Amino acid sequence: MRPALVLCLLLTMMTPTTIARNASNPHPPATASTPVPPPPAWLPALDARYDAELRAAGLDNRVFTAEHWWTVATPLLERARGFHVEDIGRSVENRPLRHVRWGEGTTQVLLWSQMHGDESTATMVLADLFRFLGEHPDDPQVKALHANTTLHVLPILNPDGAARFQRRNVQGIDINRDARMLATPEARTLKALYDRVKPMYGFNLHDQRVGYRAGDSDRGTAIALLSPPYNHAADVNEVRTRAIEVTGVIRTALEPYLAGHIARWDETFDPRAFGDLTTQWGASTVLIEAGGIEGDVQKQRLRKLYFLGLVAALDSIATGSHAGVSPALYRELPENGDVWPDLLVRNGTLSVPGRPPTKADLLVNFRNPLAETEGAIAGVGDLGNMKARRRIDAQGLFIVPLPGHAGERTVIEANDDSDNDEPPSPLPLTPGASARFALSRDPQGRDVVWTLDGSVDPATPSPPAR
Incomplete structure (x- = not known):
């Protein structure tokens, strides 16, 4: 096949999207x-x-x-x-x-x-x-x-x-x-x-x-x-x-x-x-x-x-x-x-005093992700498609805020130069709030199986196997 014909065929096969992508990226x-x-x-x-x-x-x-x-x-x-x-x-x-x-x-x-x-x-x-x-x-x-x-x-x-x-x-x-x-x-x-x-x-x-x-x-x-x-x-x-x-x-x-x-x-x-x-x-x-x-x-x-x-x-x-x-x-x-967030708590039920129980996942980011210290709520809702560095299955458990909750600013981690971090939250278990909650078998938080009080306790990094 003649070189000119080959070139024409190749150009025909390149869609406008392909050409635009290659033009915008000089180093594919x-x-x-x-x-x-x-x-x-x-x-x-x-x-x-x-x-x-x-x-x-x-x-x-x-x-x-x-x-x-x-x-x-x-x-x-x-x-x-x-x-x-x-x-x-x-x-x-x-x-x-x-x-x-x-x-x-x-x-x-x-x-x-x-x-x-x-x-x-x-x-x-x-x-x-x-x-x-x-x-x-x-x-x-x-x-x-x-x-x-x-x-x-x-x-x-x-x-x-x-x-x-x-x-x-x-x-x-x-x-x-x-x-x-x-x-x-x-x-x-x-x-x-x-x-x-x-x-x-x-x-x-x-x-x-x-x-x-x-x-x-x-x-x-x-x-x-x-x-x-x-x-x-x-x-x-x-x-x-x-x-x-x-x-x-x-x-x-x-x-x-x-x-x-x-x-x-x-x-x-x-x-x-x-x-x-x-x-x-x-x-x-x-x-x-x-x-x-x-x-x-x-x-x-x-x-x-x-x-x-x-x-x-x-x-x-x-x-x-x-x-x-x-x-x-x-x-x-x-x-x-x-960038994968740090901790995803899946399949739990939020149990906040004064609000109806709500089925929801909870996302937490930590100021020091490797040590899992100084956590803040980064997301609430249906987060089932989200990837995370670590997951906890809270199926059948209630997510209950700890007493003495105080809102705080979601942390900016190393090399995150975004200005879109969450504002302080006055409400527990909402984005921007301190990650302070218990996983409990009952909605009142009396039968606790695991606690996150801002930082993960190295002695109990996860709830016991059920």
Whole structure:
């Protein structure tokens, strides 16, 4: 058949919908067919050494203040070990913002963490990285990094938010949406450091909501990656090519541990976001997001894997080994999919004093989803088609509010920049109210089989089997 005729037939088969979809998505999802290479040969040994030799002590709980973190990190940052620490700014509440410099190489690398105050995994990882660099100068990876790169680190960019374990700074501003306006002192400090060091590479270190799924699967996203775009077309230039290669290195390092649980963010350009603008300004920027691993309540297992992925990325920059890594390792990752809520209580009967009994399901989201603490009602009604990270069957049971109910604001989780959260509710068992109820065999709540008093009791995470 003649090539011209084949082309005509193909064009005829493409519906307007197909053409429009392809035009609006310059990078359609690739088929997952590229084999993932084995991780670096040195990585298993680094993994084996982590707990005894590399993990910084004193960070067992992922909720901590900047003051506590600096108490842990400062002894690791001795000048004799090659570290230089300086105050370069102040937060709104006058907490210090510090720049840690290490290495003597010509390739400048800028890393910043916790610009969202409730996203602390990478800040724990940075303490581990400082211990690795300072206590193991003869390690081949440390030698290569020291000789070929200079690392510039700004840990806990949002110390006021960290003090409250909240996303935004004390002014209520999302620092990661302040790269253009630079209204906050924290954003101005990061931009000034960027202008000063003119990095070739950047690492924007975050956490994301635990409920994200990898693509359309039921698998939770443990690590999400992104080479942020520098324009609305999500074009790929030399700067982004390097970043995409580095994300492929991270995937390669973590695939043996997290296969099926690594995703990537969509490439929608945001002219207010730091990662997008640092890419636009010329730094090959990589976004790393820590999601969650079920049962890893304080994200300590994920902390180790994040550390391994970050070291692999830095090593590939120091050695140049990321050059030529297939972009398919990045492109073929599933995008972050739906966000599954935390807890769905199915088939119960609401029993609220002064109201008639009502058959309804109840949806709960927690401020800390892995620990299931500080829950708030997120939905009421027929929720049978809704997916959730955990389900409880309350068939034959009454859902009875606990005495002393107080309405509270539905929490905004890590990496949820939506402003559509529910307002405070003065009524029990309604969206926006505190999740305080009992599952009872009787409507008065005298024969209780399970209680949720805001937070799940680890001793009785679910009702007993019936």
